[in-house]
Amino acid sequence: MTEIETKQQESLQDRFDQIQTLLRQYSKEKTQAKEEQIPFHPDYTELQKKLEELHSADIADLLEALPLDERLLLWQCVKSDRDGDILLEVSDAVRESLLADMDDHEIIAAAKELDTDELADLAPELSNDVLQELISSLDTQDREQLQSALSYEEDQVGALMDFEILSIRDDVTLEVVLRYLRRFKEFPDHTDKIFVVDSASVLKGVLPIKQLLLNDPDILVSDVMSDDPVVFNPDNDAYEAAQAFERYDLISAPVVDKNNKLIGRLTIDEMVDLIREETETEMLNMAGLREDEDIFASVWRSLRNRWAWLAINLITAFIASRVIGLFDGTIEKLVALAALMPIVAGIGGNSGNQTITMIVRAMALDQITTANTFRLLRKELSVSFINGIVWGSVIGVVAYYLYGSWSLGIVMTLAMTLNLLLSALMGVIIPMAMVKFGRDPAIGSSVMITAITDSGGFFIFLGLATLFMGFGILPATS
Amino acid sequence: MTEIETKQQESLQDRFDQIQTLLRQYSKEKTQAKEEQIPFHPDYTELQKKLEELHSADIADLLEALPLDERLLLWQCVKSDRDGDILLEVSDAVRESLLADMDDHEIIAAAKELDTDELADLAPELSNDVLQELISSLDTQDREQLQSALSYEEDQVGALMDFEILSIRDDVTLEVVLRYLRRFKEFPDHTDKIFVVDSASVLKGVLPIKQLLLNDPDILVSDVMSDDPVVFNPDNDAYEAAQAFERYDLISAPVVDKNNKLIGRLTIDEMVDLIREETETEMLNMAGLREDEDIFASVWRSLRNRWAWLAINLITAFIASRVIGLFDGTIEKLVALAALMPIVAGIGGNSGNQTITMIVRAMALDQITTANTFRLLRKELSVSFINGIVWGSVIGVVAYYLYGSWSLGIVMTLAMTLNLLLSALMGVIIPMAMVKFGRDPAIGSSVMITAITDSGGFFIFLGLATLFMGFGILPATS
Numbered sequence A, B: 001m002t003e004i005e006t007k008q009q010e011s012l013q014d015r016f017d018q019i020q021t022l023l024r025q026y027s028k029e030k031t032q033a034k035e036e037q038i039p040f041h042p043d044y045t046e047l048q049k050k051l052e053e054l055h056s057a058d059i060a061d062l063l064e065a066l067p068l069d070e071r072l073l074l075w076q077c078v079k080s081d082r083d084g085d086i087l088l089e090v091s092d093a094v095r096e097s098l099l100a101d102m103d104d105h106e107i108i109a110a111a112k113e114l115d116t117d118e119l120a121d122l123a124p125e126l127s128n129d130v131l132q133e134l135i136s137s138l139d140t141q142d143r144e145q146l147q148s149a150l151s152y153e154e155d156q157v158g159a160l161m162d163f164e165i166l167s168i169r170d171d172v173t174l175e176v177v178l179r180y181l182r183r184f185k186e187f188p189d190h191t192d193k194i195f196v197v198d199s200a201s202v203l204k205g206v207l208p209i210k211q212l213l214l215n216d217p218d219i220l221v222s223d224v225m226s227d228d229p230v231v232f233n234p235d236n237d238a239y240e241a242a243q244a245f246e247r248y249d250l251i252s253a254p255v256v257d258k259n260n261k262l263i264g265r266l267t268i269d270e271m272v273d274l275i276r277e278e279t280e281t282e283m284l285n286m287a288g289l290r291e292d293e294d295i296f297a298s299v300w301r302s303l304r305n306r307w308a309w310l311a312i313n314l315i316t317a318f319i320a321s322r323v324i325g326l327f328d329g330t331i332e333k334l335v336a337l338a339a340l341m342p343i344v345a346g347i348g349g350n351s352g353n354q355t356i357t358m359i360v361r362a363m364a365l366d367q368i369t370t371a372n373t374f375r376l377l378r379k380e381l382s383v384s385f386i387n388g389i390v391w392g393s394v395i396g397v398v399a400y401y402l403y404g405s406w407s408l409g410i411v412m413t414l415a416m417t418l419n420l421l422l423s424a425l426m427g428v429i430i431p432m433a434m435v436k437f438g439r440d441p442a443i444g445s446s447v448m449i450t451a452i453t454d455s456g457g458f459f460i461f462l463g464l465a466t467l468f469m470g471f472g473i474l475p476a477t478s
Helices: A006-035 A045-052 A056-064 A068-077 A080-089 A092-100 A104-112 A116-125 A128-137 A140-150 A174-182 A209-214 A238-247 A268-286 A299-326 A328-333 A336-364 A370-403 A406-436 A445-470 B006-035 B045-052 B056-064 B068-077 B080-089 B092-100 B104-112 B116-125 B128-137 B140-150 B174-182 B209-214 B238-247 B268-286 B299-326 B328-333 B336-364 B370-403 B406-436 B445-470
Strands: A193-197 A203-208 A252-256 A262-267 B193-197 B203-208 B252-256 B262-267
Touching: A006 A045, A006 A056, A006 A068, A006 B370, A045 A068, A056 A068, A056 A080, A056 A092, A056 B238, A068 A092, A080 A092, A080 A104, A080 A116, A092 A116, A104 A128, A116 A140, A128 A140, A174 A209, A174 B209, A193 A209, A193 A262, A203 A209, A203 A252, A209 B174, A209 B209, A238 A252, A238 A268, A238 B056, A238 B268, A262 A268, A268 A336, A268 A445, A268 B238, A268 B268, A268 B336, A299 A328, A299 A445, A299 B336, A299 B370, A328 A336, A328 A445, A328 B336, A336 A370, A336 A406, A336 A445, A336 B268, A336 B299, A336 B328, A336 B336, A336 B445, A370 A406, A370 B006, A370 B299, A406 A445, A445 B336, B006 B045, B006 B056, B006 B068, B045 B068, B056 B068, B056 B080, B056 B092, B068 B092, B080 B092, B080 B104, B080 B116, B092 B116, B104 B128, B116 B140, B128 B140, B174 B209, B193 B209, B193 B262, B203 B209, B203 B252, B238 B252, B238 B268, B262 B268, B268 B336, B268 B445, B299 B328, B299 B445, B328 B336, B328 B445, B336 B370, B336 B406, B336 B445, B370 B406, B406 B445
Parallel strands: none
Antiparallel strands: A193 A203, A252 A262, B193 B203, B252 B262
16 A cells, blocks of 8 residues: 555655656766767666656656756656646646747647646646647537636636536436446546536536435435535636635535536645645745745746845835935944844844734735724734833843943833834734735735834934934933 | 625625624623623624524634634624534634633533544643543543544644544445445545455555446445555654645545554545645744734733744844944944945845745755755855845945945945855755754744844945955045
8 A cells, every 4th residue: 555654655755866866877977978979878767667656746746856957857758648747736837847848749749638627727838839739639619618718817716627527417316326427437536526407507506425325216316415505606716715615625616607507616636736825825925036936946037036026125225224324423423323223123024024924824814804903903013012112121221231321222122112013013004005905915025014124123213312312311422 | 505706705704794793783782881880681693693604614714803802702602512613613822712711511512512533633722620521421432532632743643533434345245335325324524435444444445436436336345446545644744644635636545553454534624724724834933923823812922922033033133233343443434334234134134035935835845855955055046146246236336326435335246245145055054954953944934044144244244344444445434
């Protein structure tokens, strides 16, 4: 049995290691042959045998973890009839690198192995020529399905549904259903229910397989079917559908059009992928990465992925710098301020990131409503106020010991408290404002909150110090 | 039908809004009655009727989004026979607040509605008295199952498996299986396969329901069962099991002991929850939040959750401040340095966070091996080098225009490049070192990388400036 226990788990890792060792060896031989200008005719049989033992999902994982040259070497050794499956499993970035290495003929051969809904997943990355040739090779029904799937946005149910529908009428007995099912060679994956439709394909309910097995064969479908199933429309938001799958523990669900006609099916496997992608994308977005980046993406690709937010950060850092510039007279008189100011800014940034991360996550789970915003804000402000007083006092005392000025310590405590309050306020308001303007609250939230707590922190701290100096409370030289 | 389309989706949101309005009204009346010292006997019938129409998972969501007083009001109106189900659906933090409001008698009544594996989920949060009373009320088999479930760590398969096993022998025909199944009133949730065991309960294979339905009833189980299923051991890592579910598209899977004896079952619903929790926890941990925090957690609880990392951040910020202190002579001579230094530190922090987020995510997906570390590091260093040269030059030119010193611009460019290289190096090394020492690479990674890029950035920039001043290249006054 394929045990996922320690021993067997190691053996999968072992197989991965063996394959990687082989790949490095081939790669080295190839380079050497090139240098010595001798022809290179490697024998890939061993590698190919090892690959055949692996599940497509495992090969996809292996491809993700390889640098480009070894990845393409491995890709050449994969049997062509598995190309399609593997292309579906890898991430967008890796898929692009693999497709770039295939000629049109190979891509078309791989794509022909796929169902129409899988083909639709691949379609955006295929060249127009390839896509046209593929479409012309499909029969009318498949072509319509493909065009339907392509007509929806990536984040709509219509783009994720499949067309493998098993349907029955409600006026037959379970015995008839059982006999009908035995005529099939295979069922659609994840069949936990059979769809019940009328003669016009309008959905009347679902017959859970469970009911089919538990009940007497003489009973009618209409007596045991569930006539209140969770159904989706093709233009529903896919992420909301995934949440419904999670919430109601669904395995598969029917997709119907406006007239309640059954047109497709959603399954849990697509939804699990979506849930993982959504939370991951959120994490990457918060850090200012535009999209999923394969770890061996080219340097150029990585640069493009990261530049936008770095550039924005550069502008915000420059603004913070100008805020400091406003107070250069003050700093000249008391250099200690230059050393202390990053503490105020830094703690504010950390605290603001804690708040904004919590809010962004709560928003993804639909826990935040206009009704509870005020209470939420009050709680976050309370937390920040206590943090500011406590940690601000700690650092205030330290500042006193270091620079021998009580008033400098008090300025420090005040500034910390005010900046933490600012960070709480903005940590709640920024994501809410972004949602109001129809934007994703996760995107670059970390960069933005840091920008505000930096500039704000410098302004509050240096401003207070200038004020105190004006009153002669702070010493003019350190 | 329960459509998740716009219209119906609104209606769920509408129902939520109506309930929240009712709750606020009751809450107000209660406060008023208290102030006027008149007895408060509210009629909760309307609220209770609305709640009965909701799925337990939806009530759980509603509880998550409510402030404490309204949450407890709602909780009192939930029918007691649903308490157990709802307690299982809510997050740990909310569950704690609900349990705190229940007396032992109520908790025991709620817990008795649950299966042993569900009871085990709840057990860590119950008082010893309650737990003992519950255990003594169980029959021997249930008690053994509960104790078995409690003997595993939260992140082991043993803690997540359930004990609802449907098993058959392999020497019977499918017809016999079909008749056997009809004797049940209900199947375990997510039954997509029946386990095939011998007389000593040793697992011999699984019979997918699909095979049961597709094949002729006269065929023997042994002819169509799969004898190479994915199986788990109770001490397997739960997150790895979840990855296997995702990878191999499983709905349910058997759990066996060392002797291959069937002892339990894992199902996709638990795994989906785990996948979501794992990625979310990673995001929260990176930002320096210790654990999942319910948005209306008490201020005190929030403080405890955030203090650890704020305190660490305070120390790192203090170190950064001392680094600046080393150069106060230099800053005194050229105050412009104080204004420019946060730019160097800030960009380094942003870039380091981009790198570390990508690495932490790749590690969670097992994409990083010792074999590819070097190439990964080289790629990250290249990206940072280009970013440093490009953005460093931009800001160098700006510094020249602002302060009229070419050499200050060059110091700026050099320092930015070096700090970005440092951020790339540390962004790769920190998570790897943490994994080496058996720690979770996500925890506080953002705080740590920022600490290094802050102190490092100040040291590099001010150090270079001091050096340039020593050579008389930088002007001594701004």
